[in-house]
Amino acid sequence: MSEILDLNEIRQQITVLDQELLTLFAKRRALTLNVAKSKVQQIRPIRDQQREQELLVRLIKHGKTLGLDAHYVTSVFQTIIEDSVLNQQAYLQSLANPNIQVPTVSVAFLGNKGSYSYLASHRYFSRRAEKIIESGCQNFADILQQVESGQVDYGMLPIENTSSGSINEVYDLLQHTNLSIVGEITQPIEHCLLTAVNTSLDKIRTIYAHGQPFAQCSNFLDKQKNIRIEYCDSTADAMAQASELQDETIAVIGSEEGGQLYQLHALEKSIANQRENHSRFILVARKSVEVAEQIPAKTALILATGQKAGALVECLLVLKEKGINMCKLESRPIQGRPWEEMFYIDVEANLKSFALQEAINTITQHTNFIKVLGCYPIEHISPTNVPSDEI
Numbered sequence: 001m002s003e004i005l006d007l008n009e010i011r012q013q014i015t016v017l018d019q020e021l022l023t024l025f026a027k028r029r030a031l032t033l034n035v036a037k038s039k040v041q042q043i044r045p046i047r048d049q050q051r052e053q054e055l056l057v058r059l060i061k062h063g064k065t066l067g068l069d070a071h072y073v074t075s076v077f078q079t080i081i082e083d084s085v086l087n088q089q090a091y092l093q094s095l096a097n098p099n100i101q102v103p104t105v106s107v108a109f110l111g112n113k114g115s116y117s118y119l120a121s122h123r124y125f126s127r128r129a130e131k132i133i134e135s136g137c138q139n140f141a142d143i144l145q146q147v148e149s150g151q152v153d154y155g156m157l158p159i160e161n162t163s164s165g166s167i168n169e170v171y172d173l174l175q176h177t178n179l180s181i182v183g184e185i186t187q188p189i190e191h192c193l194l195t196a197v198n199t200s201l202d203k204i205r206t207i208y209a210h211g212q213p214f215a216q217c218s219n220f221l222d223k224q225k226n227i228r229i230e231y232c233d234s235t236a237d238a239m240a241q242a243s244e245l246q247d248e249t250i251a252v253i254g255s256e257e258g259g260q261l262y263q264l265h266a267l268e269k270s271i272a273n274q275r276e277n278h279s280r281f282i283l284v285a286r287k288s289v290e291v292a293e294q295i296p297a298k299t300a301l302i303l304a305t306g307q308k309a310g311a312l313v314e315c316l317l318v319l320k321e322k323g324i325n326m327c328k329l330e331s332r333p334i335q336g337r338p339w340e341e342m343f344y345i346d347v348e349a350n351l352k353s354f355a356l357q358e359a360i361n362t363i364t365q366h367t368n369f370i371k372v373l374g375c376y377p378i379e380h381i382s383p384t385n386v387p388s389d390e391i
């Protein structure tokens, strides 16, 4: 007869092990902070992908002897390394900008508790501040106004999404603000259909959604019959309304994590057109920041060339000549000047670098308007992969 297994006892053992794992994670984090300090002294870059690869190969080999598959070991350690790099970057940034090191920050974002902007703000500041004073806003213009007036320290704005593209309204507002972009964060967007009460998909008659999630879930929504869409100012508004109505015919498009704050449950998960759905958010402040040299930086420029033929090409050639990688180019109409465009250019370079300074000087000759929107650390840490023959 097989031995009777006591579930509670096994779970107790797992709980103890999980706590030990957390203690080890914290110890590793503390060590990587010392690595950052040594890199400051030696002026070495934070990222060392050769070291990451060696580390992963060794761990995969050792994992196999313990019965752990390569995929699992790789994904766990890629997450640990991402945390390590972001933490080291945040430490270097605090040294480069001692004035921004404060325990409490105030942040304006779109919607209320539970919106994607709320989640992005909390994730961004989780390694940078002890406390966040939240200011939920009804629209993007309010967010900028609150930062400009000094009511809050920062504004979090979504700027692009992997499935619905650039958020034009935010680009247009950036034309007229004196604020600087001081950071970015990419937030996974995992749209679910959330409900306040136990129900089924065939009973749903109304879906509350913000325009962006609505556009990103169009394939799923097209398949639903007899459903009315109620547009809301934000995902959080949509969730608050559904939570209040407690109606089995009403659902909301939002994240499971955000929905939990309103006691909403996921009726359907992963309903976005693209499975890999991410939004990039930018953080704006009244004062620009310096980016430490050991950290990969991005600089955002905005420029207008007038209607001179080939002027934009000239500007881009300058970047090419200086070996500066352009990672984004967006154009928007200029209000009151028909057929003239404002160009938004993101480059992977530090504003302090000689190459970018020279490039900006030369580009200025081809433009009738140019402004630096900000220089900030690149927050996206692309994972290091292990060659398949090493696995």
Ligand SMILES: O=C(O)C(=O)C[C@]1(C(=O)O)C=C[C@@H](O)C=C1
Binding pocket: 032, 035, 036, 046, 047, 048, 049, 051, 052, 055, 080, 081, 084, 085, 088
């Ligand atoms: O060993 C280093 O140089 C570190 O910064 C630590 C670490 C890690 O967490 O293991 C993190 C980033 C580097 O790209 C390589 C490794």
